[in-house]
Amino acid sequence: MATTNNNEGVWLPAPGGINLAMTLESGQVFHWQAQGAGFTGVIGRCGVYVEQRNDGLFCACDKADIVSHYFALDVDLEAIRATFPEDPVLREATCYCDGVRILRQPVWECLATFMTTIQKQVSHIRAISRALRSRYGDSVDGGFDGLFAYPAPAELAQAGEEALRACGLGYRAKFLARTAEIVASGGIDLEELKERGDSEVRAALCSLPGVGIKVANCVLLFAYGRLSSFPIDVWIERILRGIYLKKSRRKVTPQVMADFAARHFGTYGGYAQQYLFHHARCTWRNQHKLSGRKNLIR
């Protein structure tokens, strides 16, 4: 499928389109940096430069397979959108997020990173990721100065709670240190979980310190490729309570929200969630400021 332009680079088509910048800045991954016409980042242990060209990605030939898998270029966004319910709120978010893809991130990296997203702004999360990578991660080869792989569980376990705290993790340092230790010592096999069903993976992840239902669902979605997984954070909760479940007679509990989401958004609820989340963050910000205080909804 890929078209080789020359010995150096290759163009990879993205069925249903891709918006590289928005994909990398939509709050599912936190370490990519804009550089020139594209972005540099690390996929696993591999430094990568990618550039959007029309409805596809351009990258070095020897990175094609890695890039293709990471950006899920085998997934047809058109087909996913076709499964969405007819719903004006989702339609607007989907339109706004045209070309945003759910990545396939390495499991440990995704799990550890989302443990650090608890009660943190995206800019903080990026800073923490940068600190952890540069202090405890291996540098990647191939002329990518300043790029580091995400530290392995053993490396973070060895670093210890206090050292992690020094990376700006706050009270999350204890969680990450303990979970890193469990993973490093084989107390849980993150790779083996790929063979298990959603609920089993979710339960296994939730057994780790610092991992609750929201983080677990993020890992299911962004690392295990479970595209129906629907993480409910403060933004999504506002949308569900304030719009979709506004007239609900029942008390809107987390279970009620999860059940509604599964039923309403369907097989690719995770994509719907990401679009709703990113659209809300980008467009409600102004209203949030203008309204002077407090959530509009809730």
Add this chain to the structure above:
DNA sequence: ATCCAGGTTGCCA
């Protein structure tokens, strides 16, 4: 200065 940030945990009734 006060509030909030892609929540989780432990404790209480």
Add this chain to the structure above:
DNA sequence: TGGCAACATGGA
């Protein structure tokens, strides 16, 4: 079960 405070740090 369901409600609620504590938990660190930093930017708006």
